[in-house]
Amino acid sequence: MTTTTVHNDLNPEIILSTADHHQLNILAMAGLNHTPEQSDNLLYELERARVLDANSVPADIVRMGSTVRYRTDAGQEPQVTVVYPVDADIAEGRISVLTPVGTALIGLRVGQSITWRDRAHKRHMLTVLSVEQPGA
Known part of the structure; x- marks a missing residue:
């Protein structure tokens, strides 16, 4: 007898500030003509997010401008800052929220983990290890 295990995507609760949620909705809608798949992914995340006023968002939540250290499913521990596309510079560790990893992190x-798919549709998992807010 063969047993098959089905692995569903891991979609933990996410929290966004009202301001980030609003700005990211504008970004995702504007990107539908240029980066439709990634814009759709961001819209999906925004739809399922719990939205709080900025003062109620816990300090350990990945926000726009947050510097994040995370563990990949390959055991690497990169540190990146999540930014808007115009500010992205991978050489400087600034990744766009419109990249698959940026969308997964926001x-x-x-302590939370999430599965995400790269541009080749391969599934990966990452776990957030630390978050530093801008100006902290």
Whole structure:
């Protein structure tokens, strides 16, 4: 007898500030003509997010401008800052929220894991290890 295990995508609760949620909705809608798949992915995340006023968002939540250290399913521990596309510079560790990893990270908190798909549709998992807010 053969047993098959089905692995569903891991979609933990995410939290966004009202301001980030609003700005990211504008970005995702504007990107539908240029980066439709990634814009759709961001819209999906925004739709399922719990939206709070900025003062109620816990300090360990990945926000726009947050510097995040995370563990990949390959055991690497990169540190990146999640930014808008215009500010992205991979050589400087600034990744766009419109990249698959950026979209996966936004709204997560320390200790949470999420599965995400790269541009080749391969599934990966990452776990947030630390979050530093801008100006902290």
